[in-house]
Amino acid sequence: MSRAKPSWAVRVVKGFAIFWWDFLVGDTPELFVAALVIIAVVALLRIVLQRNALAAIALPVLSIVALGVSVRRARGAARK
């Protein structure tokens, strides 16, 4: 028994969701998670603790650290 072909609307929604998943997560889930963590840390510093200077420094510094970790991870994968 063959399964019914999904409707045009379902395929469009599925395609849209897959596009955004590939666009934001793709093969670098660590960068997606890092961005969420960075936003959470900066929100904590700026909005909860009211430490503007710390938040302004943490945002670029954590982004550079995330990039470095992701590049190192790729290097590790290449070694295996």
Next chain:
Amino acid sequence: MFATSVSSGALVLVVAVFLASAVEMVEALTIVLAVGHTRGWRSALEGVGAGLATLAVLVAALGPAIVKVPIDVLHLVIGGILLIFGMQWLRKAVLRSSGLKAMHDEDAIYQETVNGLSIAGPRQQRDRISFVVAFKGVFLEGLEVVILVITLGTSAHRLGLASVAALSAVVIVGIAGAVVAKQLSKVPENAMKMSVGILLVSYGTFWTGEGLKVKWPGADATLLGFVALYALATWTLVLMMRREVGDVTTVA
């Protein structure tokens, strides 16, 4: 004269959108040229037209809707997207520059597409395969351009300027591509990707901070500071990876 009449923010915006659009246009054009040369131009160009029309409908639908979102939420969401997307581009560019990842080879992609199309059955006057491959190439690469134009343009309140920069890149790369046919591998794509990555992460950092109500020292000029900081970090990462790359094999 021109340089003094536009702000540094506008200049960074134009450069970011222009380079990003040019990179995506090179990728789309490679697919369209492969389809056109292999299976004829009629259906390939119809696929291009349909792809562009679909993108235009998306822009018309998304453009007015996005300006209704509260500004802090818009800055945070757009900043987050640009931060992720920029770090992805930078990571790829660093890996390619240090030899850890193979360079993006347009000639190889062109040949791969040609090979795939050659075994796809006989050519018809109205060729469905040509249409679909050209449509997907234009739509998917174009969608990334649309997202960048809308996110960068809306955040900077310069959607018109961002659109003109993207359109200029598409036209210039289109004309150059038509003239040189399949010599797109000569485009320094990795250097362009690295520059765009630096600009996107800089914008992402700036808008994410704005969305979280961070007061930047130096206001808009902070953006240029971020560009310099991320360029330095990228350069350092490339040097570090090059030093370590000796005993490492290339990843796909």
